[in-house]
Amino acid sequence: MTGSKCFLRWAALFCVALLSISAARSAAVKAPAAQRIVAIGGAITETLYALGQEQKIVGVDTTSLYPPHALRDKPNVGYFRAFSVEGVLSLKPTLVIAAESAGPPDSLKLLQDSKVAIARLPDAFTAAGVEAKIKLIGHLAQADAAAATLAETVSRGFSEVNARRAKVSGRTRVLFIIAMQSGRPIVAGRSTAADAMIGLAGGLNVAADFSGYKPMNDESILAAAPDVIVMMANGNRPSNAQIFQLPAFKATPAAAHQRLVALDGLYLLGFGPRTPQACEDLLSAFYPGVK
Amino acid sequence: MTVPIVAARNITYAVGDKILVEDVTVTLERGRLTAVIGPNGAGKSTLLRILAGELTSNSGNVRYLDQDVRSLSAWQLALRRAVMAQTTRLAFAFSVKEIAALGIDSLGRRASREARQALVATALEKADVGHLADRIYQTLSGGEQQRVQFARALTQLWAGQSIKRDQALLLDEPIAHLDMRHQLALMDAARAQARDGVAVLVTIHDLNLAAAYADHLLVLNRGRLVAQGRPHEVLTSRLLAEVFGVDAGIGEAPPGAVFVLPHRHAERRAPGSGTNPKPDH
């Protein structure tokens, strides 16, 4: 993940997306047919459903875990970093909406060469990024009005979070664990979706000394003294007791007060329509007293 | 007559349906140098490996004195016989001295360090590789490597002597890669071991050396023992023609010693299995 990129790039991509879609639309004008969209990226699928455009979706990727029935109802084109070109083409899409990190590049190029309209959505881990993403997806799916409403809701949600965050005094130290196999914590540093979420919820990422998701040294975790541990709830995550027994966590304030938050991965890191709610949840966990 | 050191009775060995050694009965006697001759593929090395206890015959048995070879463990066998195999490829850069010392490392645990070193040095001298003692084995020529292996076999034999008398020394084509002087030197050394009471078995392609050194000659052809006895009794023009498929004159220089003088290839003769009298690998 590349993290929050500058707005210029985001705007440029927006233009490119609009251009490619205008080409697709002019074709649609000649032969007015229903849109057939393949969504490659969990947040994209989620947004299309939220906009009430699910009837236009003809295929999704394996990370499209919300709403839960999306993967049951729609054909699966594979993992978004390694989707199948032929699988996508066989669905005869008029439009492919893919996350920035979707790939591999060769597959995307192949799709372009086969004259399928593709829109790439940048990963922008900000409130503005989420709103822009919703509007762009809405525009692509010819649901501008619904998108405007949804973006408005999301924007309001973020404002509420901001208002709550303003009341916070002192900053809770947060450690975000993305994987914990064999008791070895892999931790979110800066320039990650997790780091952005911690920031939005008013926390302080104690692993901001490095960027990306990396294994963190046991005694550095101890030295960082996190107040709260955040994890993803997916799969068989270790129990709180198991984690707080480890030497790296035993003497942290988090262990002392048993503070560990586990939330669904896509909800927490998807930067989609539910993100303001996820921020609220985190904020409540970080600052229980702040209403 | 005393019990032979090694006695094989009616041994047959087959791999799949290919019979390599068929119904062979031989004995290795104390103080006797036995030479095995025969064309390529006659079963000479297989016989030697069966006698050494490495291969187990399908039928028949091999006894070391009064014990069946199958009842002896690897180290018990190592005390009773030393073996020099045809070719030995080494995995790591051992020195000549270290290779020769393997013979005593396995057996002579109780001997002092000095005694062991002296024994290795003597064996190396005996094989005329004393001057190569600190060389890396892989850097030696084929003949030199063969002499080092001989030295190793001697070391093992002597290390075992402190514990067990009545030993056998089994040499599989020990002179294949040697020059003439070292061929004679090695055969001399082998015979000296026999004179010291060891039962020595040598597989060999040079019929003249076999005739000159052997007390007892075994002739193998297609896995069967076709003749045995004293060299001048066994080596006849007819046998050479039948077994080796060559036409050769047999001369008798001093009484009792024979030499072979090949003069014409015997293509049209009743064929033996082999046609190449040169040593193989």
Place this chain on the structure above:
Amino acid sequence: MTRVSVPASRAWRIRARPERRLRAILLFPVLAVALAALTILAIGRGPLVIAPVDIIDILVRAAQGVDQSSSREALVVLDIRLPRILLAVVIGANLAVSGALMQSLFRNPLADPGIIGVSAGAALAAAGVIVVGDKYLPGALPFASLPIAAFAGALIAVLILYLIATRGRETSVATLLLAGIALGALAGAIIGFLTFVADDRQLRDLTFWSLGSLGGATWDKVAALTPPFVLLLVALPFLGRGLNALSIGEAEAFYLGISVQRLKAAIVALAALATGASVAAAGIIGFVGIVVPQLLRLVLGPDHRFLLPACALLGPALLLAADTCARTLAAPAELPIGILTAGIGAPFFLWLLLRRPAGFDT
């Protein structure tokens, strides 16, 4: 007797330096001191700065049995650094000695401790637990479940290979090698499939598991690794002679009085236990098992009676040095240790291949 004369300039190259034994006598104290020094360094260095006086104080009190559970420094020294150092020592020795054993068994200096299917079996079991276990096993799995599965996978893989390679009462080393390659390919294919069906988080787990790390060391892991390690150390004095004989060939080793089949079974079992436990605890750590025995053969010669104990000293020293770098260089993040051992090991290995004189291609 005409003697082969060797030109003086070339002589040193092809002679085993007669002082090999002397070198061994000198090298052992040097290695022991180096390992001790590295241990002291490792216990003193870390992202959290603790004064040497305090460390000594903590250790002395711990030795006296004083309860220091309330001290953060004591926790770092006693529960984080110390088990990790011991883990590095044990795993370093396991890998280096197992590497030497495998190289002797296969009579090939390039054999790796995982060659008998240990790594493939462990990786397959780990991938299975991460991907399949995640879906079908209920509730929170204890941290120990993955290492236990990996260890079991390693042993099962070795057992299958051993049974395939053993006909009658004889194990064919060549079949062992070939079957190992086939089993590795099969395991790779299944892991590939599991990777295909894995989700984002499982993929990350898989990747970080296979990179190898001594992070997350606990006294429990040290305790679990101790029995195979002790078994290996106890067996060492009984293996040297047999391995030396095995170096000149299986038949020759038998002629020299070695029970070859028993030796082979013992080597495979010891290496499987030691490597399997190490891989299970720390993932796949490359090159220690190849580089350490190679380096020591250059210095000491191939005599296993010196080589194996030297491996048990240099292996820990190398891994401890690499791990100390891994946890301090990029602090607070950690470099995967495989990167460091391979980073040191691969260039060394290439250099070794380049300077290998002709005639050593066995």
